[in-house]
Amino acid sequence: MTTATIGGKRIIGVLGGMGPLATVDFMRKVIEATPATKDQEHIPIVVWSVPQIPDRSASIYGKGESPLPMMQDGIRRLEQIGAGCIAIACNTAHYWYEEMRRGSSAKLLHIGETTAEGLVSLGIPRGPVGLIATDATIETKIYQDRLGAHGYDSLVLPKEDTDRLFWPAVRKVKANDTKAAVPLLEEAVERLVAAGATRVVLGCTEVPIGLAEARREIRALCFDATDALALACVAWASAETAGAP
Amino acid sequence: MTTATIGGKRIIGVLGGMGPLATVDFMRKVIEATPATKDQEHIPIVVWSVPQIPDRSASIYGKGESPLPMMQDGIRRLEQIGAGCIAIACNTAHYWYEEMRRGSSAKLLHIGETTAEGLVSLGIPRGPVGLIATDATIETKIYQDRLGAHGYDSLVLPKEDTDRLFWPAVRKVKANDTKAAVPLLEEAVERLVAAGATRVVLGCTEVPIGLAEARREIRALCFDATDALALACVAWASAETAGAP
16 A cells, blocks of 8 residues: 655654643654754654543443544544554553554554563663553553563552552643642652662653653653654654665 | 534644644643643644645745645645644744635634734733734734734834844744743843833744743733634634534
């Protein structure tokens, strides 16, 4: 199949809106990860930011309708408008990755896979890494299997810390009160490092937003899965521009 | 014509990429302007961010190809994917507004019109308002005619102040040195107020970024045209949700 190009560059699609600020944050990361000295060297991006997609966690726990039909609809529209490679700007949504991939003619990136590849390319030694994510992301092993395939064992917070630190921080970020999230997320990172993690994977799009104003030594311990996904978009666009498959 | 809805909400389209960071800034403003307490209350947005669109100022001055065909292509794709109302996240691109509007079945917002409506709804009295913008935006009267239709006379900087204050400030912002832009832009605002402006319209996407750290009394005199465009998107989406035409 032939994918549309714009000025010789193929188009990245972003399935987003889960939530909307996380999508904006992801777009900024793609822009910042692009080696460009002027507008025209940046990547063409089409974004389908639809916050009406049903709650992913609720559906996994059988408490809400499935988001899959609306996500498949989004992927279809992104392909229709010309996207050749699609990133999903939501960790938990990757629970439906295989169903989305099967129905898609575009390349669909997986945030667990791009994270594992990012840790390897940074030279992070095999062994324990921390993972901060929603219960649903953790329980459905969106990261663990792919990290494990590259030699990384995932350490997660105990349930009581997830409830006390992680969820209140996510709610603060979604309510645009990022400052209130900082101390909660700093403690979450410190607890995983105390448990043996050499690096802490931020596997929920709200977490890097909440940690942006954290102390420098805390931020240095973190690996933002969204950064890795953005870098994978830039790598795909660069390879495509150069004529690679 | 029937426009696609998502969970009862109609879809906003954004023609962007001019430049890419200005598009991200605009999306953030739409999100922040939306009265929402959870994801599902935010507006569905589809963004066509294509930095390959030829330089608008260069084309206006006869030094480059026209951006119009690529902008019309973007509008067509945004409509095809379901957008019922489209905002253009670039001031100078509005030079081609009529051509874009004629070929479009979606409602196409005009940043000069939404700015004038924003000034009216804030209760700014008719009379002189300042306008800080590129030479191309000013010379092609993107703002002046629409402000004038609402009773506002546009005051602009004399050419020597544009060259001494505005352009160096824009270059500082584009080089991520926003601090250096602050005193230049503060002086630009003060000069327009000294000339009689009751409010100063920021009609260039780099200017509000440069003024974000300006003195509070300076910021209180400014009116960010991008904010007004974002508010118009939210108002359209709210009216549509409520069943208005």
